[in-house]
Amino acid sequence: MGDIQMYNFKVTSIIHDYEVHFIDSLKQSIDSVLMEGDYIIIDNIVKDLYDEYLQDALDTHKFIGIDANEKTKSYQGVESVIEELIQNGFRKNHRLVAIGGGITQDVTAFISSIMYRGVNWIFYPTTMLAQGDSCIGSKTSINFGRFKNQVGGFYPPSYIYIFPPFKDTLKEKEIRSGMGEMLHYFIVSGKEDFDFYRDTFKAAFTEKDALSGIINKSLEIKKRYIEIDEFDKKERQVFNYGHTFGHAIESLTQYRIPHGIAVSYGMDMSNFVSVKMGLIPSEVRDEIREVTSYIWEGYPIDDIDIDTYINALSKDKKNVGMQLGLILNKGYGNIFKNLTDSDKTFREWIEEYFLNELK
Ligand SMILES: NC(=O)c1ccc[n+]([C@@H]2O[C@H](COP(=O)([O-])OP(=O)(O)OC[C@H]3O[C@@H](n4cnc5c(N)ncnc54)[C@H](O)[C@@H]3O)[C@@H](O)[C@H]2O)c1
Ligand SMILES: [Zn+2]
Structure with missing residues (x-):
C-alpha cells in the first residue's frame, strides 16, 4: 500500500489540474470514488472480464457499454452515446467515468469536452498503453469517418486511477x-x-x-x-x-x-x-x-x-x-x-x- 501511494502525483494543466492515483483495489476505489449522478462509459470486454469488481457500481449507476474499436471512436460513432446520455438524464453537474483503454478514453474525453460546454470526467485506464501514456496529456481526438484522429481538442479528466493488474487479462x-x-x-x-x-x-x-x-x-x-x-x-x-x-x-x-x-x-x-x-x-x-x-x-x-x-x-x-x-x-x-x-x-x-x- 505504502509503495503504491508513493506513485501518486498531480499534473498542472491550462484547462484544469488533475491527479493520478495508483490503486491496489479496483472495487474499493470504484465504490468510494463514484457519486450519485456519475455515468459510466465502459469497454464491453472489460465489463465482462471484471464483472465481480464492477457489478455493484453498474447496479447503482447508469452506464453505456461500448465496443472498443476505431469506428466507435468516430464523430459518427459518438452520436448514439451522446443521444443516450441526453435522453437518460445526464446533466452538466454529473460526471462521466471512463473504464477502458485509449478508445474508451478518447470517446469519453471528446464527449466530456463538448457536452453542456464541458463536464467533468474520471478515467480508469485498463490497457498498458492508456496507463503508461495516453491517460495524461489531455488529447481528445476522435476519427472522422475513416480519417484517424481528425476531430478533437484538449480536455483532461479530473482524476485518473491506475490499477496495474488490468494487464493480467490483456492480450500479449x-x-x-x-x-x-x-x-x-x-x-x-x-x-x-x-x-x-x-x-x-x-x-x-x-x-x-x-x-x-x-x-x-x-x-x-x-x-x-x-x-x-x-x-x-x-x-x-x-x-x-x-x-x-x-x-x-x-x-x-x-x-x-x-x-x-x-x-x-x-x-x-x-x-x-x-x-x-x-x-x-x-x-x-x-x-x-x-x-x-x-x-x-x-x-x-x-x-x-x-x-x-x-x-x-x-x-x-x-x-x-x-x-x-x-x-x-x-x-x-x-x-x-x-x-x-x-x-x-x-x-x-x-x-x-x-x-x-x-x-
Ligand atoms: N488521447 C491520447 O493521448 C492517445 C494517445 C495514444 C493513443 N490514443 C488512442 O488510443 C487508442 C488505442 O488504445 P489502446 O491501445 O489503449 O486500446 P483499446 O482501447 O483499443 O483496447 C484494445 C483492446 O483491448 C481490450 N481491452 C481493454 N482493456 C482490457 C483489459 N484490461 N483486459 C482485456 N482486454 C482489454 C479492448 O476491448 C480492445 O479490444 C487508439 O485509438 C489511439 O489513437 C490516444
Ligand atoms: Zn504513440
Missing part, C-alpha cells in the same frame, strides 16, 4: 504494444532513464511492482513535457520519435502491427537513419535495438513494399513541403526534429533497412 500483443509505446519516453528523457527501462522492462511483463515502476516513470517523463507544452506546439513534439516511421507501418499492415510495436520499429528506423547521417554511433542504435527487437519479436514487417512505404511517409502531417519532418536521434536525451529530403539517398537507406536490417 497489447502488452508488447504498451511496453513499446512507453519506451520512447525513456530514450527522449536520457541515458539514466533508458538504463532503468532496459534493466526493468522484462520483469514488467510479469511482475506488478516492476510494471508500476515503469508506468510511473513513463508518466513522470511525459508530465515534464506536457506541463510546458500542453498543446503540442514545440517541446512535446519530440514524442513523435518513432511515430512517423511507425504510423506508416501501422497503416500499411492494416493495423496487424499494433501502435507500440510499430513505434518500436519506428525508433529503430529513426536510429538507423541517424547513424547514416553521422548523428549517433552505431553502438547507440544497437543498444536500443536489443530492447526494441525483444518487443517486436513475433511481429515481422518484412512483407511491406518499399515504394508504398516511402509514399506513406510522404503523407505525414509533420512534413513541410517536400521534406519529411522526421524525429531523429543525436543521443539519449537528445532527440530532435529534422527536416529531411526524401531523395535518392534516403530511399536507399529505407531499402537497405527493409532488405538487410530485419533479419
Whole structure:
C-alpha cells in the first residue's frame, strides 16, 4: 500500500489540474470514488472480464457499454452515446467515468469536452498503453469517418486511477504494444532513464511492482513535457520519435502491427537513419535495438513494399513541403526534429533497412 501511494502525483494543466492515483483495489476505489449522478462509459470486454469488481457500481449507476474499436471512436460513432446520455438524464453537474483503454478514453474525453460546454470526467485506464501514456496529456481526438484522429481538442479528466493488474487479462500483443509505446519516453528523457527501462522492462511483463515502476516513470517523463507544452506546439513534439516511421507501418499492415510495436520499429528506423547521417554511433542504435527487437519479436514487417512505404511517409502531417519532418536521434536525451529530403539517398537507406536490417 505504502509503495503504491508513493506513485501518486498531480499534473498542472491550462484547462484544469488533475491527479493520478495508483490503486491496489479496483472495487474499493470504484465504490468510494463514484457519486450519485456519475455515468459510466465502459469497454464491453472489460465489463465482462471484471464483472465481480464492477457489478455493484453498474447496479447503482447508469452506464453505456461500448465496443472498443476505431469506428466507435468516430464523430459518427459518438452520436448514439451522446443521444443516450441526453435522453437518460445526464446533466452538466454529473460526471462521466471512463473504464477502458485509449478508445474508451478518447470517446469519453471528446464527449466530456463538448457536452453542456464541458463536464467533468474520471478515467480508469485498463490497457498498458492508456496507463503508461495516453491517460495524461489531455488529447481528445476522435476519427472522422475513416480519417484517424481528425476531430478533437484538449480536455483532461479530473482524476485518473491506475490499477496495474488490468494487464493480467490483456492480450500479449497489447502488452508488447504498451511496453513499446512507453519506451520512447525513456530514450527522449536520457541515458539514466533508458538504463532503468532496459534493466526493468522484462520483469514488467510479469511482475506488478516492476510494471508500476515503469508506468510511473513513463508518466513522470511525459508530465515534464506536457506541463510546458500542453498543446503540442514545440517541446512535446519530440514524442513523435518513432511515430512517423511507425504510423506508416501501422497503416500499411492494416493495423496487424499494433501502435507500440510499430513505434518500436519506428525508433529503430529513426536510429538507423541517424547513424547514416553521422548523428549517433552505431553502438547507440544497437543498444536500443536489443530492447526494441525483444518487443517486436513475433511481429515481422518484412512483407511491406518499399515504394508504398516511402509514399506513406510522404503523407505525414509533420512534413513541410517536400521534406519529411522526421524525429531523429543525436543521443539519449537528445532527440530532435529534422527536416529531411526524401531523395535518392534516403530511399536507399529505407531499402537497405527493409532488405538487410530485419533479419
Ligand atoms: N488521447 C491520447 O493521448 C492517445 C494517445 C495514444 C493513443 N490514443 C488512442 O488510443 C487508442 C488505442 O488504445 P489502446 O491501445 O489503449 O486500446 P483499446 O482501447 O483499443 O483496447 C484494445 C483492446 O483491448 C481490450 N481491452 C481493454 N482493456 C482490457 C483489459 N484490461 N483486459 C482485456 N482486454 C482489454 C479492448 O476491448 C480492445 O479490444 C487508439 O485509438 C489511439 O489513437 C490516444
Ligand atoms: Zn504513440
